[in-house]
Amino acid sequence: MLRLEAVSKRFGRDWVLRDLTFTLARGEVVALLGPNGSGKTTLLKLMAGLLKPTRGRVVREGRALFLPNPPAFHRHLTAREHLLYDLAFHGREGDWQGALARYGLPEDLPLAAFSSGMKKRLALARLELLSPDLWLLDEPETALDTEGRELLLKALGKGRKGGGVVLATHDRALAEEAADRVLWLGAA
């Protein structure tokens, strides 16, 4: 699904990642763990193609979608409007009403009025609907309550079936429960 060949990334004079080689197999869920500033978000962005490596190569199969933390939405749209916009933008059709109901979300409230947990739920509903091949998730568990966490675990199962998942997290319990493998990032 995804291969990184001797990838290094530097911002200015600081190396954040050095000589990283990694392969994500189809159907695999991998968790990225490491302290603040160790390069987890940078690595997800490199995997998504949102950043270019300073050295090395990233090879991706299929369509990748990066979920930032916190998720980014147009605040003046409602959940219904946003999902319809996302589906149209990606040229897809999908049961957006079913997705909102599964995640316990209102259709007609502007997203400016969503709590951070509701936004996280909406981001998962959106991912399910758009069903990319590769799910790249930055701290998907933050702001989720117990039920939201269960929904996340289910969604990760769908991501696995769809192709593969890489998630950055500080939650070791989540990594142990959801991931096949952990990639530890330390000081570069």
Ligand SMILES: Nc1ncnc2c1ncn2[C@@H]1O[C@H](COP(=O)(O)OP(=O)(O)OP(=O)(O)O)[C@@H](O)[C@H]1O
């Ligand atoms: N656009 C940028 N320009 C300069 N430095 C950056 C940029 N993006 C990230 N960095 C630096 O790269 C390092 C890694 O940041 P990154 O956000 O990838 O870490 P992280 O492991 O996701 O951290 P956290 O656990 O706090 O979310 C940090 O020192 C950060 O300041």
